[in-house]
């Protein structure tokens with residue numbers, strides 16, 4: 001994990017500059033192949049709302065600690 005400061009990655013939520021603590025991995029099945037994974041950074045506050053926004057569109061979503069990677073999002 002990064003130790004804060006200039007190396008930290010900001011949350012992907014619009015208008016949020018908090019440091020990301022989580023990673024939201026997702027895929028749009030209509031345009032992405034099964035082995036494609038998109039990743040958003042998310043702070044504590046926005047982790048659930050970002051994941052829910054994606055799920056509401058029918059996209060598969062996996063939430064992990066920031067810095068972890070996933071092979072695929074089923």
Ligand SMILES: [Zn+2]
Nearest residue numbers: 011016043046
């Ligand atoms: Zn945020």
